[in-house]
Amino acid sequence: MGKGPAPEAVADAPGYELPLLLFAGFRTLIDRLHAELARQGHPGLRPAHGFAMQAVGVRGATASEIGRRLGVSKQAAGKTVDRLIALGYAHRADDPADARRKLIRLTPHGIDALRRSAAVFDELRAEWAATAGADRLRDLEATLRAVVPPHSFRLDAAGWLGGS
Amino acid sequence: MGKGPAPEAVADAPGYELPLLLFAGFRTLIDRLHAELARQGHPGLRPAHGFAMQAVGVRGATASEIGRRLGVSKQAAGKTVDRLIALGYAHRADDPADARRKLIRLTPHGIDALRRSAAVFDELRAEWAATAGADRLRDLEATLRAVVPPHSFRLDAAGWLGGS
DNA sequence: TCCGTGCCGTCAACCATGTTGTCGATCGTA
DNA sequence: TACGATCGACAACATGGTTGACGGCACGGA
Numbered sequence: 001m002g003k004g005p006a007p008e009a010v011a012d013a014p015g016y017e018l019p020l021l022l023f024a025g026f027r028t029l030i031d032r033l034h035a036e037l038a039r040q041g042h043p044g045l046r047p048a049h050g051f052a053m054q055a056v057g058v059r060g061a062t063a064s065e066i067g068r069r070l071g072v073s074k075q076a077a078g079k080t081v082d083r084l085i086a087l088g089y090a091h092r093a094d095d096p097a098d099a100r101r102k103l104i105r106l107t108p109h110g111i112d113a114l115r116r117s118a119a120v121f122d123e124l125r126a127e128w129a130a131t132a133g134a135d136r137l138r139d140l141e142a143t144l145r146a147v148v149p150p151h152s153f154r155l156d157a158a159g160w161l162g163g164s
Numbered sequence: 165m166g167k168g169p170a171p172e173a174v175a176d177a178p179g180y181e182l183p184l185l186l187f188a189g190f191r192t193l194i195d196r197l198h199a200e201l202a203r204q205g206h207p208g209l210r211p212a213h214g215f216a217m218q219a220v221g222v223r224g225a226t227a228s229e230i231g232r233r234l235g236v237s238k239q240a241a242g243k244t245v246d247r248l249i250a251l252g253y254a255h256r257a258d259d260p261a262d263a264r265r266k267l268i269r270l271t272p273h274g275i276d277a278l279r280r281s282a283a284v285f286d287e288l289r290a291e292w293a294a295t296a297g298a299d300r301l302r303d304l305e306a307t308l309r310a311v312v313p314p315h316s317f318r319l320d321a322a323g324w325l326g327g328s
Numbered sequence: 329t330c331c332g333t334g335c336c337g338t339c340a341a342c343c344a345t346g347t348t349g350t351c352g353a354t355c356g357t358a
Numbered sequence: 359t360a361c362g363a364t365c366g367a368c369a370a371c372a373t374g375g376t377t378g379a380c381g382g383c384a385c386g387g388a
Binding site: 012013014015016017018019020021022023024025026027028029030031033117118120121122123124125126128129131132134136137138139140141143144145146147148149152153154 | 176177178179180181182183184185186187188189190191192193194195197281282284285286287288289290292293295296298300301302303304305307308309310311312313316317
């Protein structure tokens with residue numbers, strides 16, 4: 001680029017490409033993560049489950065709490081937990097200190113998925129660093145941190161497109 | 165990792181931050197687009213509709229064609245078209261040359277939404293360029309183009325998270 | 329000319345994820 | 359003790375996806 005004579009406008013990319021590029025990047029990472037997880041003993045796992053397990057965390061949480069972290073209603077969180085439990089990634093236990101609450105905790109299978117996810121993400125980032133250069137990747141992250149408002153840095157990716 | 169005295173590792177961001185940053189960026193752009201569109205006479209419009217209208221295009225298309233472009237079944241495309249029509253953004257017309265086909269075309273309202281979307285995306289990109297610097301934004305786009313496989317540059321964002 | 333093959337749109341059933349609204353049980357507190 | 363807030367659950371529904379089936383239509387070869 002930069003072949004035109006105009007000094008200030010050097011054929012910038014059209015604005016609509018930016019969201020497409022960001023989404024393609026996100027999607028590429030998530031797709032490759034789940035392809036790798038499927039290979040490592042976690043086939044049924046889908047993107048929404050990963051976000052939900054992150055919301056559960058290694059400490060466990062109640063359904064209402066998970067709903068707040070994911071930005072969805074407690075009912076929706078309860079349904080997601082049901083599926084997590086059906087898949088063997090979590091289990092429900094009564095809270096001895098409060099009979100209303102039910103603690104959701106990850107099973108060892110769930111912890112394993114979380115641990116492997118972090119490892120795969122590190123590998124994928126290293127791959128991108130090798131392709132684009134470590135400096136350019138760091139710049140990309142720094143640029144995104146600069147333009148993205150911190151409150152949008154949340155876990156409620158799943159279902160965001162469908163719900164408005 | 166990376167907090168030791170090793171000279172080559174300068175506390176890189178953990179790998180899991182990368183998808184979060186990319187998604188936060190994508191989401192920020194889309195959220196602001198739809199907030200702006202709502203202000204400009206397109207309230208009911210949601211992200212999925214935008215992708216669907218892009219797949220229809222100004223030339224029009226059949227439901228099967230739209231499904232192929234979005235990477236979903238023709239039945240799913242048909243339902244999405246139904247909602248687009250109910251919202252007044254598209255209409256169905258018989259194809260005089262082939263009685264099997266029904267041409268989906270955008271209404272003037274739909275064309276207006278597409279035109280405004282492009283304008284808003286350009287404004288948002290200019291905003292990011294002002295915040296992060298035009299050069300850094302161009303670098304970000306170039307880096308993403310380098311690491312993202314071209315085949316993932318598709319329109320099937322809506323519903324992707326839910327379907328695997 | 330007629331018939332097989334294949335695409336088009338549609339209907340039906342179902343799944344996954346969200347939403348609101350309601351409700352009984354329980355906790356904490358005025 | 360009684361009230362109010364919260365928790366988990368249930369029901370009904372919207373949205374957006376899937377597969378399977380099916381009748382209508384186009385087109386090309388026996």
